[in-house]
Amino acid sequence: MHWINWLIVIAYLTYVVTDGVRKSKGTDTIAGYFTANKSLPWWVVGLSVMATQLSAVTMIGTTGQGATDGLRFVQLYFGLPLAMVILGVTLVPLLHGSGVYTAYEYLEQRFDAKTRSFTAFLFLLSRGMSVGTIMAAPGVVFSAVFGIPLVWAVALIGVPTVIYTMIGGVQAVAWADVKQMVLIVVSLVAIMCVLLMQMPTSPHDALQIAGATGRLKTFDFGFNINEQYTFWSGVLGGTFLMLSYFGTDQSQVQRYLAARSVDEAKTSLIVSAYWKIPLQALVLCVGISVFVYYQFVQPPLLYNPVHEQAVTAQRGAAYDELQNEYATAFTMREAAALEVSEADDEVSTTAAMEIFLAREGEVQAIRGRALSMAEEVTGESSRDVNYIIPHFVLNELPLGLAGLFIAGIIAAAMSSISSELNSLATTSVIDFYRRWVRPEASDSHYLAVSRGATALWGLFACVVATYAATLGSLIEVVNRFGSFFYGSILGVFLLAMIPRARGTGAFVGLLVGMTVVGFVNFGTDVAYLWQNVIGAGVVVVVGVALSGSKRKPALP
Incomplete structure (x- = not known):
């Protein structure tokens, strides 16, 4: 990578770390360290949530998902606005006004200590694995670069x-997120502009090619749980999924617990919800544009x-032969794309599309053979969707812009990783260490344990x-x-x-x-999004059935 790109990356890393240290003022108490003394304005909380x-998973995994699968993935977020409205009238005012540091503290107030601890343990397990996946995204980039x-x-x-x-x-973490969010959006818009300018064909024709391969298909109204x-x-x-993520995941709950008021907490979530879908669509469109670009430039x-x-x-020898086949098939596909x-006219367009799709099928078949060969040789999963965007950035973007995009990936990674680590530490200390190991101690002691x-x-x-x-599309891994x-x-x-x-x-x-959910995940082909509905439904039905008719008195 050119030294100018390096300079951009190093300058950004230095700025974020020093600014993070500067913003540590007022974090010498657990209230300041865990909830910023409930001092953050709604727009900071909203941008931090976004x-x-x-994350870097979005910048790498979702763009790669767009290149290989198109816009279908955006359907995952169709329930987000509804989820935010529901949370705004239920869990947000409940948790913000309860004086807790974590969402799971409230469960002991409402139920008992074992329910609180078990739920907090499940959060630690799920979020600990997810933050590792988020960290893997920039790791993929740097591994390829260096x-x-x-x-x-x-x-x-x-x-x-x-x-x-x-x-x-x-x-x-929250104030760093604000700056990182700006850099992320700027880098995405910049790479989209470069793609449009460097595209060997017009935007209209690019859309036709993307549409012919099904990558512009946004809605699938078929009801198939598999x-x-x-x-x-x-x-x-x-x-x-969104109700659980934004309403019960400490990495998100901790954001709106730090808001100055319940109303500002609600506003932050609503704003983030309605900006998320357009941003996600932009990320997918970057991936689709890279796919179209590589119809004319051999990847x-x-x-x-x-x-x-x-x-x-x-x-x-076998790989060289496959490379020659690939070069021939690509040339024929490029001609078909042209x-x-x-x-x-419509008749000639339809005929050209049929030829193009046939040539695309030939290219993908050769790619499939190469991926199978890689899997046999390495003994690892050969899915390389997470390497598509890094390759494009490092080989196709102009000088300086590659550094900006890599800095954007780092920004996305640092914002998500820092938020997740902070929430994991908060839950570990508040829900386990302070609850079961050391109930009485000074704030300085708890802060030292939190940092550890x-x-x-x-x-x-x-x-x-x-x-x-090595598990495939990183954005899917996180959601799974x-x-x-x-x-x-x-x-x-x-x-x-539920009162009873x-x-x-x-x-x-x-x-x-x-x-x-474990049986559904490992024993059936049901799509993972439905596991959220199944898990919530089973818990509610069993919980209500075993609770009898007596109600535990509500807390004032």
Whole structure:
């Protein structure tokens, strides 16, 4: 990478870390460290919420998803606005006004200690794995750039993030998120402008090619619970996923607990909800544009450079033959794509599209053989969707812009990782250490333990990251991790709003809910979004059935 790109990246890293340390003022108490003394304005909370979601996984995994699968993925977010409205009148005022540091503290107030601890444990497990996946995204980029092992690439982004999170607490994290959100949006808009200017064909023809391959298909109204992304899985399953994520996940709850008032907390979530879908569509459109660009500019047969080197070393002759086939097939597909762009009537356009799709099928078949060869040689998953955008950025973007986009990936990674680590440390200390180990201690003691917990969770995330990078589309991996736990956790909070629900029913319901979701996940082909609905439904039904008719007195 050119030294100018390096300069941009290093300057940004230096700025974020120093600014995070500067924002640590007022974090010498647990109220300041965990909730910023409830001093953050709504727009800071809203941008922090968005930055936490728009992680490096989004910048790499979702753009790659757009390149390979198109706009279908945006259906996942169709339930987000509805979820935010529901949370605004239920959990947000309930938790913000309850004086808690974590969402799970409230469960002991409402039910009992075992329900609180079990729910908090499930959060730690799910979020610990997810933050590792988020950390894997920039690790993929740096591994490709530097040619170093993934573990060192992960450490390169993880260590500075852990340091400024340990020092600054939620206040430093939230204000850093504001600046990082700006950089993320600027880098996405910049790369989209470059793609439009460098595209070998007109935007209209580019849309025709993307549409012919199904990448502009946004809505799928078919009701099939085995299909991952449909309108109904997004509206129903997505709503439950978002309710659980924004309403019960400490990484999000901690944001609106830091807001100055309940009204500002509600506003922050509504704003983030209605900006999320357009931003997600922009990210997917970047991926689709990269796909169209590579119809005219030959990309590598394997995007993962490590796998390509391994295959070349062990199957050199066979891979060279495959490369020659690929070059021939690409030339024929490029000619077909040009025919589509030059067609001037409906009949010729339809005929050209049929030829183009046939040529596209031939290219993908050769790619499939190469991926199978890579899997045989390396013994690893050969899905390289997470390497598509890094390859484009490093090889096609103008000088300086590549550094800006990589800085944007780092910004996205640091905003999400810091938020997750801060929430993991908060839950570890408040829901376990202070509750069960050291109920009485000074704020300075709890802050020291919190910083130690942040470091330990950072180490755990680095270990998970080295594995998650081989699991396929990173954005899907994050949502799969979340969906396995989120529905059942949401069910417990729904029970908390049912007057007759009691602690035993909530605890047993949570156990049964996780068991059922485990069976659905490992024993069926049901799409993961529906696990949120199933988990929440099972917990509520079992919890209510076991709670009897007596109600635990409501807290004032």
